[in-house]
Amino acid sequence: MHSQTPTALPLAFAALHGADQLALAALPLIAALHLGAGPGLTGALVAAQGAAWLLVALPAGVLADRMDRRRLLAGGGLAAATGFALAFLAAGQPVLLALAAFLGAGGVVAAALAACALLPALVPRPALPAANARLELGRALATLAAAPAAGLLAAWGLPQAGLGLAAMAAMLAAGLAWLLPPLPARQLAEQPGLAAAVAEGARFVRRQPLLRAIALAAIAWNAGFFALMAVAVPLALGPLGLEAGTTGLALGCYGAGLVAGALLAPAAARALPLGQVLLSGPGLSVLGVAALVLAPGAVTLAACMALLGFGPMLWQVAQTSLRQAVTPPGLLGRVGAVMQVAVFGVRPLGALAGGAVAAWLGAPAAVWLAALGFGLSLLAVATSQLAPLRELPEAVA
Template sequence: MKPFTALLGVSAGTHAADQLALATLPLTATLILGAGPDVLGLLVAAQSAAWLLVSLPAGAWVDRVPRRRLLIVALGLGLLASIAAVIAAATGIAVLLGVAAFAGASGTVVFVLTSVSLLPSLVPADDLPRSNARLELTRAVVSLAAPFVAGLVAQHLSPTWGYALAAFGAALALVCALALPKGVAPNNQANRPSLFQAIRTGAEFVARHELLRGISLCAICWNFAFFALLAIWAPLALGPLHLDPAHMGLAQSAYGAGMILGALVAPISSRQLPPFATLIFGPAVSVVAALLFLTAPSGHGFLLSAAGHFLVGFGPILWLICQTTVRQLVTPTPLMGRVNATVQTAIYGVRPLGALAGGLVAAQAGLQSALILIAVAFALSTLVIVLSPLARLRVMPAAA
C-alpha cells in the first residue's frame, strides 16, 4: 500500500469513527441512559473539550515523537473509547460514556494534527493541494453520511450499534496506520525544551509569521460567525422560515453537499487560480450566504437557506484546503505540530463564544440582529485576508 493511500485509509476510518460517535452520543444518552438536557450537555461538553485541552500538548508531541507511532497510539485510544462507549451504554454508566467521549475525541485531535504534519513527508510539495483536497473530500463524505447511518441503526437496531460501527472504523484506521512507513522522531532528543516552552515557541511563530497570522485571524472570525449561525439555525428554520423538521434537516444537508463539491473542485482551482483568489473567495462567499439567510424570511425560505448552507460548505472548504497547503509549506518541519495546534486551539476556543453570542443576541434583540452579527463576522474574516499579505499571494510560497 502506498504511503498516501494508507494515510487516506486512516483518515476515512478515523473520521468515520469520530462522526459516528458524535452522532451516536445524544441518541445513546437520551434513548438508553434516559439522560436529561443537563447530563446531555455535560456529555457533549466532554466530547468537545478534547479539542481545547489536548490540541496544544498534542502539537508538541507531534514534534517530539515518531509520527507513525503517535498515530497508532491515538487510533488505539479511539478504538478503546468506542468499546468503552458500548460498555457504558450496556451498563447505563453515564460517567463512563463521558470518559469514552473525551478519550475518543482526544484520539481524533492527535490524528488531525499528526496527519497534517505528516503529509508533506509523504507527497511532493507540488502535490500538496491535491492530496489535501482528497483528505478533505474523505472527511466531507463521512461527515455527511454518519448522522444518517447513526439514526438508521438507532431506529432499527439500537443506538449502541453506532458505537460498534465507530469501533470498526477505528480498527480500519489502525490497520491502515500500520502500513505507513516507519519514521524517526522529528526533533533531536538532545537539549529538548520543556513542554511549555515548546508550545510557546509554536505560538510565537504563528504570531510573528504574517501569512500564518492572517490565516489564524480569518479562521477565528469565520468560526465565530459559523457557530453563531449553528446556534440560531433551529429557531430560525422552525420560526420565521416556517420549515418542518424534515425540510430543516434537508436544507442543512446542503452544507455537506457544498463541502463535497468544494473538495472535488479544489485540485482544479489550485491549478487554475492564484492562491489569493481562493483565500479571498472562501470567506467572501460566506458573506453572500449570510445575506441569503437575512432575506430568507421574506419568502422562499427553504431555497434561500439551503443555498446559504451550500455556499458556507463550498467556499470555506476551498479556503481550508488552500490555507492548509500554505501552512504546510511555510512551517519548518520541527515546528509543524505546534503551529497546527496553535491555529486549531484558536479556532476551537472561539467556537463556543460564537455559539453563545449568536444565542444571546437572538434572545435579546431577535433573529435578524443575530444574522446581522453573523454577516459582520463573516465580512471581518474576509477583510482580514484582503488586508494581509495573503491577498498578494500569486503563487504558493516556497517550502520552509
C-alpha cells in the same frame, strides 16, 4: 518522497473523522433513548467529547513534533478505538460514558494532528493542495455518512452500536497507519518542556504574517458560523416558517457543499492564484448570508448552507497547504495544534453570542452577527499578505 499521497493516509484520516462523527451522533441518541436523559445530560456528554479538541490538542501537537508521526497516528487510532469501545460498554453509566468518549476523542485529536504533520513528508510541495483535498474529501464524506448511520442503528433499537462502529473505524485508522511508507528519522534538537514547546509554536504563528492572517480569518469565520448554527433551526422553524423536514434538507446542503468543495479544490488550486482561493472561503460565506438576509426562505437557506460548505472547504484545503508549506517540519504539529485550539476555543463563544443576540433581538438578528464574523474574516484575508499570493511560498523560519 512520493509523487502522490499514499492511499492509506486519506483512508485513515476519513476513518478517524468517521469515528469521531459517529460518536458525536451516537451520544445524544444514547442519552435520549438508552438513559432517558434530558438536555442537560445530553449536552454534558457532547461537551465531554468536544473538550478533547481543546484539552488534548496542545500536548498532542508537541508529541507530533517529538516522535515518529506514523507511530502517533497508529497510537492515536488505538487510543480512540479503546475509548469508543469502553464507551460502548459503559453506555448505561453516564460518568464512565463521558470519560470514555473524552478518551476516544483525544485519540482522534492526536492521530489527526499526526496525519496533517506527516503529509508534507509524503508529497512534494506542488502536490500539497491535491493531497489535502483528498484528506478533506474523506472527512466530508465521513461527516455526511455518520449521522444517518447512527440514526439507523438507533431506529433498530441499538443507539450504543454507533460507538461500537466508531471503535472499529478508529481501529481501521490505526491499522492503515502501518501501511504508510517508513520515513527517515528526523534529527531533533534538545527538547524544551511542554509549556516552552507549546509557546514556541504559538510564537511562530504570531510572528509569521501569513499564519497570523490565517488564524485571525479562521477565528472570525468560526465565530460567525457557530453564531449562525446556534439559531439556524429556530430561525427556520420560526421566522422562515419551514417544516422540520424542509429545514433538515436545507441544513443538509452544508454537507453537500463540503463534498463539492473538496472535489473541486485541486482544480481551483490549478486554475486560480492562491490568494483568490483563500478569499473565496469568507467571500462566498458573505454572499450566502447576504442572500439569506435579503430574501429569507427555504431556497436561500439551502443556498447559504451550500456556500458555507463549498467556499470554506476551498479555503481549508488552501490554508492547510500554505501552513504546511511555510512551517518548518519540526513545528508542524505544534502550529497545527495552536491553530486548532484557537478555532475550537472561539466556537462556543460564537454559539453563546448567537443565542444571546437571538434571545434579545430575535433569530434574524443573529444572522447579522454571523455576517459580521464572515465580513471580518474576509477583511483579514483581503488586507493581509495572503491576498496577493499566486502560489505556495517557501518555508520561512
